[in-house]
Amino acid sequence: MAELLTNVSPHLHKKDETISRAMKDVLIALAPAAVWALVVFGFNVVLILAVSCIAAAVAEVVMRKIMGRKITLKDYSAMVTAVLFVFLLPPTTPLWVVAIGSFIAIAVFKELMGGLGKNVVNPAIAARLLLWITPLSIYTTKFVRPFYWKDSGFFTPIATSFSKGVTTFQTLAGNTVDVVAAATPLSLLKSGRWGVEVITGPTPIGATWTNSAGRPTLGSMFLGLKSGCIGEVSVLLLLLGGLYLIWRGTIDWRIPTGIIGSFLLLNLVFWKQPFYQLFAGGLFLGAFFMATDWVTSPVTRRGKWIYAVGIGLTVFLIRLLHYRPEGVAIAILMWNIGTLVIDRYIAQPKFGEVGVGLFNKLPVLPEPAPAPAKKEA
Amino acid sequence: MSGKTGFKTFAGGIHPPYNKELAKDEATKPCPVPAEVYIPLSQHIGAPNVPLVSAGDRVELGQRIGATDAFVSAPVHSSVAGTVKEIAEVAGFTGARVKCVVITPDAEQPEFSRQPGKDLDAYSDEEIRAIAREAGLVGMGGAAFPTHVKLTPPKDKPVDTVIINACECEPFLTCDHRLMLERPSDLVAGLKLLMKAVGAKDGVIGIEANKMDAVEEMRKAAAGVDGVKVDILDVKYPEGAEKMLIFALTGRKVPPGKLPSEVGCLVQNVGTAIALYEAAAWGKPLYERVVTVSGDGITKPGNLLVRIGTPIQSLIDACGGVKGDTAKIIMGGPMTGWAQPGAGAPVVKGTSGVLLFTADMVDVGEEHECVRCGKCVDVCPMFLQPNFIVQAVKREEWDRAEMWGALDCFECGCCSFTCPAYIPHVSYVRKAKADIAALKKR
Numbered sequence: 001m002a003e004l005l006t007n008v009s010p011h012l013h014k015k016d017e018t019i020s021r022a023m024k025d026v027l028i029a030l031a032p033a034a035v036w037a038l039v040v041f042g043f044n045v046v047l048i049l050a051v052s053c054i055a056a057a058v059a060e061v062v063m064r065k066i067m068g069r070k071i072t073l074k075d076y077s078a079m080v081t082a083v084l085f086v087f088l089l090p091p092t093t094p095l096w097v098v099a100i101g102s103f104i105a106i107a108v109f110k111e112l113m114g115g116l117g118k119n120v121v122n123p124a125i126a127a128r129l130l131l132w133i134t135p136l137s138i139y140t141t142k143f144v145r146p147f148y149w150k151d152s153g154f155f156t157p158i159a160t161s162f163s164k165g166v167t168t169f170q171t172l173a174g175n176t177v178d179v180v181a182a183a184t185p186l187s188l189l190k191s192g193r194w195g196v197e198v199i200t201g202p203t204p205i206g207a208t209w210t211n212s213a214g215r216p217t218l219g220s221m222f223l224g225l226k227s228g229c230i231g232e233v234s235v236l237l238l239l240l241g242g243l244y245l246i247w248r249g250t251i252d253w254r255i256p257t258g259i260i261g262s263f264l265l266l267n268l269v270f271w272k273q274p275f276y277q278l279f280a281g282g283l284f285l286g287a288f289f290m291a292t293d294w295v296t297s298p299v300t301r302r303g304k305w306i307y308a309v310g311i312g313l314t315v316f317l318i319r320l321l322h323y324r325p326e327g328v329a330i331a332i333l334m335w336n337i338g339t340l341v342i343d344r345y346i347a348q349p350k351f352g353e354v355g356v357g358l359f360n361k362l363p364v365l366p367e368p369a370p371a372p373a374k375k376e377a
Numbered sequence: 378m379s380g381k382t383g384f385k386t387f388a389g390g391i392h393p394p395y396n397k398e399l400a401k402d403e404a405t406k407p408c409p410v411p412a413e414v415y416i417p418l419s420q421h422i423g424a425p426n427v428p429l430v431s432a433g434d435r436v437e438l439g440q441r442i443g444a445t446d447a448f449v450s451a452p453v454h455s456s457v458a459g460t461v462k463e464i465a466e467v468a469g470f471t472g473a474r475v476k477c478v479v480i481t482p483d484a485e486q487p488e489f490s491r492q493p494g495k496d497l498d499a500y501s502d503e504e505i506r507a508i509a510r511e512a513g514l515v516g517m518g519g520a521a522f523p524t525h526v527k528l529t530p531p532k533d534k535p536v537d538t539v540i541i542n543a544c545e546c547e548p549f550l551t552c553d554h555r556l557m558l559e560r561p562s563d564l565v566a567g568l569k570l571l572m573k574a575v576g577a578k579d580g581v582i583g584i585e586a587n588k589m590d591a592v593e594e595m596r597k598a599a600a601g602v603d604g605v606k607v608d609i610l611d612v613k614y615p616e617g618a619e620k621m622l623i624f625a626l627t628g629r630k631v632p633p634g635k636l637p638s639e640v641g642c643l644v645q646n647v648g649t650a651i652a653l654y655e656a657a658a659w660g661k662p663l664y665e666r667v668v669t670v671s672g673d674g675i676t677k678p679g680n681l682l683v684r685i686g687t688p689i690q691s692l693i694d695a696c697g698g699v700k701g702d703t704a705k706i707i708m709g710g711p712m713t714g715w716a717q718p719g720a721g722a723p724v725v726k727g728t729s730g731v732l733l734f735t736a737d738m739v740d741v742g743e744e745h746e747c748v749r750c751g752k753c754v755d756v757c758p759m760f761l762q763p764n765f766i767v768q769a770v771k772r773e774e775w776d777r778a779e780m781w782g783a784l785d786c787f788e789c790g791c792c793s794f795t796c797p798a799y800i801p802h803v804s805y806v807r808k809a810k811a812d813i814a815a816l817k818k819r
Binding site for chain 1: 391393394472548620624630631632633635703704705706707709711712713714715716717718719732734738739740741742745746747748749750751752754755758759760761762764765775776777779780782785788789790791793794795796797798799801803804807813816817819
C-alpha cells in the first residue's frame with residue numbers, strides 16, 4: 001500500500017470549488033457584455049482588452065518575482081481584474097494609458113497589498129480612480145456615440161492627440177475627423193441638456209434611440225445603445241452574467257439585490273427619474289461584478305446587507321449632490337474600506353444565541369504567563 | 378423550519394456526494410473473529426478505566442474487563458472468549474496511544490447466552506440508568522459520550538422529548554440505515570426505555586429523506602406505540618448534529634455552550650438505543666457493533682457486525698480486501714472521521730465506519746491565502762465565522778478566536794468542504810480550543 005494520507009477531517013471537498021473555477025466563471029459572465037461592447041464600439045475594444053490583459057500578466061509576474069512569491073497566473077484573478085478595468089474605461093482610451101492603468105491595478109492595488117485575499121480595495125476600481133485624479137484623466141473622459149465606427153470602419157483604431165486632448169479617428173482614406181464626443185445619459189441628466197448631441201432615428205437593431213423629450217429611451221439604454229464605458233453598455237447582458245454567477249454560487253445574491261434595491265427605492269421615493277438612473281451608468285456592472293468581489297466585501301450575511309445598502313445610498317447621494325454625474329466606482333471604493341469596520345464590529349449571532357448586541361465584543365481571556373526569565377550564566 | 382424539499386431542516390449546511398448506494402443494500406453480516414483483539418480501556422469521553430484482568434487470565438464473552446468509579450465513564454467488556462495476552466499500549470484511531478487489553482480468542486466462540494427476558498415496562502428509570510452503565514453504553518454515533526450520564530439530566534431541566542438520531546448524514550455510512558431495516562422493533566423498544574429513563578412523553582425518530590424504506594419500516598414498527606413518531610428530514614449535512622437535529626425537529630435552539638437538556642431534549646443514536654434494548658432485555662453488554670466498510674478503495678463494500686477491538690485490517694479482509702491504490706483509510710465518516718496511518722487501529726464503540734479512498738476521491742488542494750469569499754460563514758450551521766477563527770489562530774489572538782466562535786464549533790467540516798482556498802479550518806479550530814483551554818486553566 002502506498003503512503004497513506006493522514007490529514008485532518010473533512011476528507012471530502014466540494015467538487016470543483018476552487019479559486020480558478022470562480023474566476024473563470026466571472027470571465028464567462030463578462031464575455032457577453034464584452035462582445036456587445038465590441039459590436040457597439042468597434043475593434044478598438046479588442047485591442048484595449050488585449051493590452052490590459054498583457055499588462056496585468058506582466059505586472060503579476062514582475063511583482064511576484066521581485067517579492068519572491070509563487071506565480072499564480074493560472075488562478076485567473078489577474079485576468080478578471082484586467083477585464084474589469086477595461087470595462088470601466090471609455091472606448092477611446094489610448095492603449096498606453098490602458099497599459100499603465102492595468103499595470104497599476106495589479107502591481108500596486110493587488111500585489112503590493114499582499115496579493116489575492118489581502119487587498120483592501122477592488123484593484124480595478126482603485127486604478128480607474130487613480131487615472132481619474134491624474135492628468136491622464138483627459139484620455140479617460142472622452143466618450144463616443146454608439147456605432148460611431150460606421151463612419152470610419154469597424155477596424156479603424158482610434159488615435160489620440162495629446163496636445164489637443166481630443167480624440168480623433170482616422171478614416172481609411174487618411175483624413176482625420178473629430179470624434180462625435182458624445183455625452184453619456186448621466187451627463188445629459190446632470191447638465192439638464194436634453195436632446196443635445198444625442199442621435200435620433202431608429203437604432204441598428206430596430207429600437208428607438210430617443211424619446212420625444214430627447215433622452216435615450218429606456219429600451220435603448222437597457223439593450224446597450226448609449227454612450228458610456230466599455231462594460232457599462234448593455235444592462236441586459238450584465239444582468240444575465242450576474243444571474244449566471246448567482247446560479248453558480250460564485251457571488252452572493254444579497255449584494256446586488258441590496259445595492260439595486262436600495263438605490264431604486266431611494267430614487268422612487270425622491271422621484272429622480274428612477275428607471276433612467278437605474279439603467280444609466282455603471283450601476284449594474286458595479287452591483288454584480290465589482291461590489292461582489294470576494295476579497296473586498298463583508299463575509300457575513302448582516303455585513304453584506306449593510307455594505308450593499310450603503311453602496312446604494314452612496315451612489316444615490318453622489319448622483320444627487322456631487323458635481324460629477326457618476327458615482328458607482330467611488331461608492332464601492334468607500335465601502336470596500338468600510339468592509340474592514342463591518343467585518344470587525346458587526347456581530348453575527350451564533351446559533352441559539354439570545355440577546356446579542358449589534359457589535360462584537362472581545363471576551364476576556366487571562367494573560368499568557370510571561371516567558372521564564374533567562375538564567376544568567 | 379423546512380427546506381427546499383419540504384422536509385424539516387436547519388439553516389446552512391452542505392450537500393456532499395452521499396455515495397450511500399455502495400453499501401446500503403448489503404445486509405449486516407458478522408465479521409470473522411481476528412487472531413487477537415485489542416480492547417481499549419477508554420472508548421468514551423471521560424475518565425479511563427482500570428483493567429480488571431491481567432496477563433494469563435481467562436475471560437468469557439461479555440465479561441467486564443475494565444471499570445472505574447468515576448461518574449463520566451463507561452466500563453468495557455470482553456468481545457470474545459479467550460485468554461488475556463497482555464495489557465499494552467496500542468495506537469488508537471486518533472493516533473494517540475491507548476491502553477488496551479489484548480486477548481487471544483479461543484478457536485471456537487460461544488453464542489451469547491441471553492438472560493431470561495424481563496418485562497421491559499417493569500424497569501424503573503433508576504434501573505434503566507444502571508443497566509446502561511453496567512452494559513458500558515456510550516453514544517455510538519462517534520462522540521462516545523457515556524449514555525448513563527446523558528440519561529441523568531439536571532433536576533431543574535426536565536426532558537420532554539427523546540430524539541433518535543437516525544439521520545446518518547455522513548456520506549458513505551449505512552450502518553444505522555441497516556439497523557433500522559433489520560431491527561425496527563428493537564429500536565422502538567430502546568426508544569421507549571430511553572423515554573422512561575428521563576420521563577419524557579414524546580419520542581421522535583428523525584430520518585433523512587434519502588432513506589424512505591427505513592421510514593416505512595420504522596413507521597410500521599412505531600404504529601400504535603404511545604408517544605413515538607417518525608419524522609422525515611431534509612437530506613443535508615450535518616443534519617445529524619445534535620443541535621441542528623433538535624432545531625429541525627422541534628424548532629428549539631440549544632444556546633451556545635449548553636446541552637440539549639437546556640431545551641428539554643435528549644438525543645441518542647440508533648445503535649445506542651438498540652444496544653440499550655439488548656442490555657435491558659437480554660443482559661447483553663456493548664461488545665459488538667455494526668460498522669460500514671465502504672469507499673471506492675474496497676472490493677465489496679458492506680455492513681459488518683464487528684466485535685469491539687477488532688483491528689480494521691480484519692474488516693478490510695472480510696470485505697474482499699483493497700481495490701486499486703488506496704490513498705486514505707478513514708475511521709468514521711468522511712466529514713468528521715480520522716485518517717489512519719495504517720490498518721492496525723482497533724474498532725471501538727464509537728466506530729461507525731471504515732472507509733477506503735483511492736487517490737481520485739481525495740481532493741487535497743494547496744492551501745491558499747483566505748480570499749474572503751464568505752462561503753464558510755454561509756454554510757456554518759452554528760453561524761460562526763470560520764475564516765476569522767483561522768486568522769486569529771494564525772496570529773495567536775486567542776480572545777478573538779473565541780469571539781468568532783472557536784469554542785462553539787463542533788468540527789462538522791462544512792467550512793473546509795466548501796472552501797475554494799482549501800483552508801483546513803478544523804485543524805485551526807482544534808488548536809484554538811486546546812490553547813484557549815490551556816489559558817483558562819491557569
